Each structure stands twice: as structure tokens, then as C-alpha cells.
Amino acid sequence: MRFNGVLTSALVTSAALLGSVRADVDIEDGAEASSATLSESSTSLPVEKPTFTPSKIQAPFFEQFTDDWDSRWQPSHAKKQDSKTDEDWAYVGTWSVEEPHVLKAIDGDKGLVVKNPAAHHAISAKFDKKIDNKGKTLVAQYEVKLQNGLECGGAYLKLLRDNKKLHAEEFSNASPYVIMFGPDKCGATNKVHFIFQHKNPKTGEYEEKHLKSPPMARITKLTSLYTLIVNPDQTYEIRIDGEKLKSGSLLEDFTPSVNPEKEIDDPNDKKPEDWVDEARIPDPDATKPDDWDEDAPYEIVDTEATKPDDWLEDEPAMIPDPEAEKPEDWDDEEDGDWIPPSVPNPKCEEASGCGKWEPPMKKNPEYKGKWSAPYIDNPAYQGVWKPKKIANPDYFEDKTPANFEPMGAIGFEIWTMQNDILFDNIYIGHSIEDAEKLKSETYDIKNPIEKAEDEAQKPKPSDDDVPKSPLDLNFMDDPVLYVREKVQLFIEIGKKDPVEAIRFVPEVAGGLGVLAVTLLAVILGTAFGGSKASPQVQKAADNVKKAAVDAKDQAINAKDQAVDAAASGADKVQSEINKRTTRSSGPAE
Numbered sequence: 001m002r003f004n005g006v007l008t009s010a011l012v013t014s015a016a017l018l019g020s021v022r023a024d025v026d027i028e029d030g031a032e033a034s035s036a037t038l039s040e041s042s043t044s045l046p047v048e049k050p051t052f053t054p055s056k057i058q059a060p061f062f063e064q065f066t067d068d069w070d071s072r073w074q075p076s077h078a079k080k081q082d083s084k085t086d087e088d089w090a091y092v093g094t095w096s097v098e099e100p101h102v103l104k105a106i107d108g109d110k111g112l113v114v115k116n117p118a119a120h121h122a123i124s125a126k127f128d129k130k131i132d133n134k135g136k137t138l139v140a141q142y143e144v145k146l147q148n149g150l151e152c153g154g155a156y157l158k159l160l161r162d163n164k165k166l167h168a169e170e171f172s173n174a175s176p177y178v179i180m181f182g183p184d185k186c187g188a189t190n191k192v193h194f195i196f197q198h199k200n201p202k203t204g205e206y207e208e209k210h211l212k213s214p215p216m217a218r219i220t221k222l223t224s225l226y227t228l229i230v231n232p233d234q235t236y237e238i239r240i241d242g243e244k245l246k247s248g249s250l251l252e253d254f255t256p257s258v259n260p261e262k263e264i265d266d267p268n269d270k271k272p273e274d275w276v277d278e279a280r281i282p283d284p285d286a287t288k289p290d291d292w293d294e295d296a297p298y299e300i301v302d303t304e305a306t307k308p309d310d311w312l313e314d315e316p317a318m319i320p321d322p323e324a325e326k327p328e329d330w331d332d333e334e335d336g337d338w339i340p341p342s343v344p345n346p347k348c349e350e351a352s353g354c355g356k357w358e359p360p361m362k363k364n365p366e367y368k369g370k371w372s373a374p375y376i377d378n379p380a381y382q383g384v385w386k387p388k389k390i391a392n393p394d395y396f397e398d399k400t401p402a403n404f405e406p407m408g409a410i411g412f413e414i415w416t417m418q419n420d421i422l423f424d425n426i427y428i429g430h431s432i433e434d435a436e437k438l439k440s441e442t443y444d445i446k447n448p449i450e451k452a453e454d455e456a457q458k459p460k461p462s463d464d465d466v467p468k469s470p471l472d473l474n475f476m477d478d479p480v481l482y483v484r485e486k487v488q489l490f491i492e493i494g495k496k497d498p499v500e501a502i503r504f505v506p507e508v509a510g511g512l513g514v515l516a517v518t519l520l521a522v523i524l525g526t527a528f529g530g531s532k533a534s535p536q537v538q539k540a541a542d543n544v545k546k547a548a549v550d551a552k553d554q555a556i557n558a559k560d561q562a563v564d565a566a567a568s569g570a571d572k573v574q575s576e577i578n579k580r581t582t583r584s585s586g587p588a589e
Contacts, residue, residue, distance in 0.1 A: 049449060052108035055441050059429035060131045061410060065097045065110045073112070076122035076413075078170035091172070091413075093121030100422055102147040102221050103453050105446035111145065111424035117417055124171035124411035130162040131428060133230070134403040140181055141227040141435045143443060145422040150219050153416025156182025156193050159428065162408025171411050176206070178404045181228045183217030190216050192238060194228060196250075198258055199405065201396050209254040209401075214238075215245040222450045223424075225443045229432060234402045241447070242439055250401045258401045261392055269387035276380045282373040292371050302362040308352035315354040318342040 054064055063072070073095075080089035093116040099109060114121050131138075144155045158177040160166055165176065180195040191214040197206045218224040218240055227239035230250070238246040251258055307313075324340040332338065348354035410428060414421075425442045427435050474482070486507055 049105060049107050050445060052106050052110075055438060057427070057434050057438050057441075059427055059431070059434060060129065061125075061127050061426070061428040063125065063426040065112055065424060069097050069112070072125045073123055074125070074171070076124065076171040078122070078172040080120055080122075080173050089120050091120045091122040092116070093119035095121065095123050100145055100147060101420070102145075103450040105223070105449035105453070109424070109446075111143070111422040112412075113423075114414070114416060114419055114421040117419040120415050122171055122173075122411065122413045124160065124175075124409050126166075126409040127162075127407070127428075130406045130408045131159075132406045133430065135232055136430045137232060137432065138230040138402075138404070139227070139430060139432055139435045140179065140428050141225065141438070142182075142426040143223050143225050143422075143424045144183060145221070145223045145424070146219065146418070147221060147420040147422060148418045149221065150183070150185050150217075150416070150418050150421070152186035153418055153421075154182070154184040154193075154414040155217075155416070155421050155423070156180055156184055156412075156414065157423075157426070158411045158413060159407045160409040160411055161197075162406040166408050171409070171413065173413055175411065175413075177411075178407050179228070182226055183219075183224075185217055185219060190219065192217050192226065192240070192246075194236070194238060196254075196401075196404065198398070198401055201398060202394060207256065209250075209256065209258060211246070212253055212255050213246075215240065222454065223443060223446050225439060227435060227439075230402050230404075232400075232402060234400065236402075241443070242436075251399075259397050260395050262395050263389040264392045265387040266390045267387075271385045275385050276378065276382045277385055278378050279381050280375045281378045283376045284373070286373040288371040292368055293366060294368070294370050296366045296368065297364055298367050298369075299361040300364045302359050305359040307357045310351045311357050312347060312351050312354045313357055315345055315347050315351075317345055317348055317354045319345045 054066060055062075063069070075095055076091045078091060080091060093114060096113045096115050097110050098113055099107075100111065112123070140157070140159065142157060146155070157180075158175075159179040159181075160171070161176040161178050163176065169175070176197070178197055180193050182193060184191060184193050194211040194214060196209050198209050199206050215238060225239075225241050227237075227242075229237040229239070231237075234250045236246075236248060236250060236253075237244055319342065320340040321343045322340075326338040326340075330338050345354055407428075410426065412423065425438060427438055429435070
């Protein structure tokens with residue numbers, strides 16, 4: 001015996017839904033209070049914070065800003081050089097080493113903090129021994145915490161070139177660097193810089209190489225971990241919070257390219273005067289057709305048009321303003337005869353028009369315009385001219401750009417509109433494993449604590465955000481909750497007054513009607529089973545569709561009537577509604 005699959009599925013689903021609603025009525029009220037208490041206690045528990053312990057990781061340069069930090073770091077008070085303006089900019093921004101005041105995760109864990117908004121800051125620390133990564137992996141990793149966010153400013157570091165100037169002058173934007181790496185944001189610009197300076201082996205000059213498509217910076221008050229890895233095989237990798245977001249080749253992903261082109265256009269090559277670079281030309285053999293009238297006008301009078309019956313030919317379009325009055329100080333002898341101003345004739349507004357009627361213009365079907373010859377492919381076309389190629393006199397090939405110049409210091413030289421940017425756990429070395437171990441000792445501990453504290457500090461939903469009754473629920477927010485609460489409300493009101501239940505919750509009444517018709521159709525299907533539906537079953541199915549449509553229409557009409565009834569003061573029904581409150585924490589519709 002076979003049932004119609006769709007009807008059977010509808011029956012089972014409807015029955016299950018009604019059953020679950022009835023069961024929830026009995027247990028949900030008792031569980032609600034304990035559930036709310038448990039939720040409140042879980043969010044109010046303080047987050048346990050560990051105490052800072054210095055890491056034992058060894059590296060060419062490793063900084064956790066312990067108490068002796070100022071013996072290594074030197075703020076700069078140099079003048080900032082700016083070729084775009086004659087103004088002198090001083091590094092007036094101050095620095096401090098302190099614990100974060102936003103989402104602190106580890107007690108006693110301090111970092112280097114930018115203290116002044118809208119100011120130029122510069123600070124550097126020299127390495128005990130210059131770092132030379134020739135033939136080695138280079139790893140630069142550090143934490144950034146944007147405690148006040150970042151609207152416009154940088155938070156990147158520079159690895160400075162080891163030379164005489166480094167030891168003789170104060171650190172500034174003019175100090176030669178090898179690598180610049182880290183976040184930078186202002187307006188729509190949001191990226192993680194990776195720039196390295198490459199030495200031209202022919203000229204000895206340095207040129208900046210910029211990563212073409214840098215990843216976006218993480219703009220959050222949580223601690224972010226930025227990691228740059230440059231391998232001896234000329235590949236690189238950028239990670240943020242341990243996630244690899246960008247990787248590629250130093251030889252392919254930077255602009256300008258590390259190595260110039262082998263050949264260039266010959267600057268002395270000129271295009272021949274007789275060179276034909278016109279791909280198409282007017283057909284020289286084409287002639288204007290004999291019937292082509294270049295003088296035919298674009299528009300002509302529509303001779304088939306007729307004057308509208310309501311056209312007022314004897315009425316002027318403009319008439320003297322009947323309400324206008326001659327000014328009292330008007331002197332006819334000096335000012336001449338007074339003439340009232342003209343206004344549109346009100347009679348013309350009610351008719352098709354006034355005054356002398358003239359037929360309108362229409363587009364001339366004979367109009368062709370000026371004749372011109374059609375275009376054809378140029379048989380003499382020689383193609384787009386290009387200068388010949390010659391060997392590039394400035395060509396060189398550097399197969400190992402990852403062999404950077406030796407680095408002697410690290411520096412932060414930034415301008416930012418937001419203060420309290422915190423830097424911490426700086427690792428400059430050659431071991432990916434050590435950098436990952438440092439991440440596990442620091443960032444991996446901070447991150448879950450910061451997230452938990454951030455979640456705990458979020459404002460709790462106010463009473464205004466919680467639906468006060470099932471009538472405030474929105475089906476699209478939570479369909480299951482919507483159906484359950486509506487059916488529950490229907491049952492509660494129906495115990496006292498079934499008619500009011502149908503009027504006030506027509507959605508449930510309509511659904512029950514469809515369910516009843518569905519049961520009837522299934523019974524008929526059982527009685528007249530077979531591989532092909534009998535006429536009785538088909539008729540029942542048609543009745544289901546019709547009943548569903550009718551129920552929907554009735555539900556809409558009943559709902560409108562219920563709203564009117566509530567507005568006019570249906571106190572009895574409204575008192576039943578007010579006794580129930582929804583268990584949803586979602587926003588009201």
C-alpha cells in the first residue's frame with residue numbers, strides 16, 4: 001500500500017511539531033529560571049589570568065620589554081625629513097612601557113606603547129650583533145595591540161641597515177632600512193606592508209621593492225600577531241595570528257621587479273613616415289546611391305494630425321492677471337499706462353490647448369543624413385608599430401635577493417592619529433620553530449582570554465530588545481520558535497474561548513485546517529491505493545491545495561480583524577496575551 005510522499009511527509013512533520021510544542025509547555029516553564037541563572041553566572045565569572053613569566057627562547061634579537069628595556073631602546077628626537085614640504089617635523093611623540101588597559105590578558109605583561117595621538121614617533125634598539133641572513137631563513141615576528149583602534153596610522157617595524165650612519169646619527173625616516181613590515185591603515189587603505197630595499201649590483205644604488213598584493217591588516221583591539229618568513233630559496237610567507245595569508249617569490253611578486261628586462265625598446269628607433277597603422281579605411285570604390293537625399297529634413301509636418309475637439313482656438317494662452325491691482329504710487333504721466341502682468345489662461349489648463357492650432361512635427365521617414373562611404377579592411381595595413389628591441393644596458397640578474405644586507409637595529413618610525421598602540425614579543429631570528437614556540441607561550445595564551453573578556457564586556461540585551469509576547473516574534477528570525485510560541489498561545493487562549501483563539505492566532509487555525517484536509521487525503525489515498533492516484537485521491541489533493549489557499553486568505557483577514565479588535569479594546573484577549581512572555585532573546589520585529 002503506497003501513500004503520496006508529500007502528504008505523508010507533511011503529516012509527520014505537523015504531528016511532530018504539535019507534539020513537541022505540547023511537551024515543551026510542561027517542562028519549559030520549570031527549566032526557564034534555572035537556565036537563566038546558569039547563563040548569568042557563566043558570563044559573570046571572572047576570567048582567570050596568568051602571571052607574566054619571561055620566555056627562555058634565544059634569538060639574535062628578542063624583546064619582551066622587561067624592566068631593563070630602556071637600556072636597549074632609544075627614543076629619537078631628530079627632525080623628520082620630508083621632500084614634499086619645507087616644514088620640519090620633529091619626533092615629539094613619547095613612548096612608554098606599560099601593561100595594556102584594554103583587554104589585559106596576562107598580569108605583569110608589558111609592552112611598548114605609543115602615547116600621543118596625531119604625532120610623529122620614532123624609537124630604535126640596536127642589535128648586540130649584526131644579523132646576516134645570507135643562506136639562512138629570516139623570521140620577523142611581533143605583536144600589535146590597537147587599544148583605541150586604528151583609523152589612520154602605521155604600526156610597522158623597520159629592520160635597519162648596519163652601516164656607519166646607524167651608529168652616528170639619530171634614527172629617523174631617512175635612516176636606511178632593509179625591511180619594512182607590518183600594518184598600515186588610513187581611510188580606504190588597509191594593508192600589511194612588506195617592502196625590502198634591494199641593492200643594484202651595477203650602480204650600487206638601493207631601490208624599494210613593494211609587495212604587489214599585500215594582505216589586509218587586522219583592525220581589532222585584540223592582540224594581533226604578525227609574522228614574516230623569508231627563506232633562502234627566495235620565497236616568503238606572511239602570517240597573521242598564525243594563519244598563512246600570503247606567500248610567493250621575491251623574484252615575481254614585487255614591484256618594481258628585482259631584475260630588469262633583458263631587452264628594452266630602442267629609444268632611437270622612430271616610426272617610418274610611410275608606415276600604415278590604420279586598420280580600416282573608407283571604401284574608395286563606394287558611391288552615394290542616386291536616391292540618397294542629403295537635404296531631406298530630419299522632421300516634417302504631420303499631415304495626418306487633426307485638431308483636438310476641445311482645442312480653444314479663440315482663447316489666448318496668456319491673459320492679464322485679473323487679481324492684479326495698479327500700485328497706489330503709480331503715476332500714469334511718469335510711468336505710462338499701467339498694464340497688469342500676464343498669467344496662464346486657466347481655461348487652457350482644462351483643454352488640449354489654446355490659440356492658433358498648428359499640426360505637430362514628426363520624424364521624416366525619408367531622412368538619411370549626410371552620406372559617407374562604409375569602412376573596409378585596409379589592404380595596406382602594416383599593424384601597430386613598435387620600436388625594435390635592443391639589449392638592456394642596465395640589465396643584471398640577481399638570483400638571491402633574499403640575501404639581504406646585514407641588519408644592525410630595529411626601529412618603529414610611525415605617524416598615527418590613535419595613541420596607545422602596543423608592541424610586544426618581538427622576535428628577529430632564523431628559527432620558524434622558535435617563533436612558533438613563542439607564539440604558543442604568549443599569543444596563544446592571550447587570545448582566548450582577550451576574547452572571553454571582550455565577550456563579557458559586550459552590553460547585555462536590554463528589555464526593549466526582547467519580544468514581550470508571541471505577537472512580537474518574526475517568523476524569519478526563528479521559524480521553529482515562531483511556530484511553537486504561536487501554537488502555545490493558541491492552546492492557552494483556546495482553553496477559555498476557542499473563537500477568540502481562532503480570531504487572535506489565525507495562523508494556527510489555518511494550519512490545523514490544512515492538517516485536517518491532509519489527513520482526509522491520506523485516508524482516501526489508503527482506501528484507493530495503487531501506483532497511480534485514483535480520481536478520489538486526486539480530488540482530495542486538489543482540495544488540499546484549495547484549502548491551503550483559503551486558509552491563508554482567512555488567516556490574513558482574521559489577523560487584520562484581530563488587530564482592529566485589539567486596538568478597540570479587547571481587554572479579555574489582551575489580558576491573556578500579556579500573561580505570556582517569549583523565551584527568545586532575539587530582537588523584536
